Amino acid sequence: GRDGTPGEKGEKGDTGLTGPKGDTGESGVTGVEGPRGFPGIPGRKGEPGESAYVYRSAFSVGLETRVTVPNMPIRFTKIFYNQQNHYDVTTGKFHCNIPGLYYFSFHITVYLKDVKVSLYKKDKAVLFTYDQYQDKNVDQASGSVLLHLEVGD
Numbered sequence: 001g002r003d004g005t006p007g008e009k010g011e012k013g014d015t016g017l018t019g020p021k022g023d024t025g026e027s028g029v030t031g032v033e034g035p036r037g038f039p040g041i042p043g044r045k046g047e048p049g050e051s052a053y054v055y056r057s058a059f060s061v062g063l064e065t066r067v068t069v070p071n072m073p074i075r076f077t078k079i080f081y082n083q084q085n086h087y088d089v090t091t092g093k094f095h096c097n098i099p100g101l102y103y104f105s106f107h108i109t110v111y112l113k114d115v116k117v118s119l120y121k122k123d124k125a126v127l128f129t130y131d132q133y134q135d136k137n138v139d140q141a142s143g144s145v146l147l148h149l150e151v152g153d
Contacts, residue, residue: 055098056098057084057086057096057097057098057102058081058083058084059079059081059082059084059086059087059094060079060080060081060082061076061077061078061079061080061082061087061089062076062078062080063076063077063078064077064078065077073091073092073093073120074092074117075089075090075091075092076089076092077089084097095152095153096149096150096151096152096153097151098151099149099150099151100148100149101146101147101148101149102146102147102148102149103144103145103146104119104127104144104145104147105142105143105144105145106119106129106142106143106144107140107141107142108129108131108140108141108142109138109139109140110131110133110138110139110140110141111133111137111138111139112133113133114130114131114132114133115129115130115131115133115141116128116129116130117129117130117141117143119143119145121147121149121153122153126145126147127143127144127145128143129141129142129143
């Protein structure tokens with residue numbers, strides 16, 4: 001025969017088995033930025049860098065007696081400053097140990113005869129100063145120069 005009329009609703013049944021995972025949905029709206037986090041742990045120590053110390057060379061010298069020998073390096077024996085020992089008292093010469101730009105200056109008192117002074121870089125004169133003696137007068141002469149020097153100059 002034919003189906004009968006529907007009966008009354010029965011009680012809820014047992015939970016069914018979990019089905020397969022569905023597709024990923026669309027991303028939602030980005031939320032508000034959260035509070036700043038705590039500092040992280042310190043990283044490992046890096047390699048040592050270059051020294052921040054700037055190496056310098058300086059000297060200041062003078063004469064204790066008059067210079068009487070012509071055409072020879074003037075040996076300044078009165079040392080005001082020569083901490084790095086780049087000025088050689090025995091030869092009267094400066095030896096460059098730190099490359100860079102150097103400022104040299106000299107001041108001389110002129111009396112009794114004419115004076116010619118030259119400053120040399122290796123075997124080449126780079127500065128000349130001449131002062132002519134004036135009858136019974138004391139005079140001053142000076143010279144200065146900037147030189148770029150390399151080690152060994």
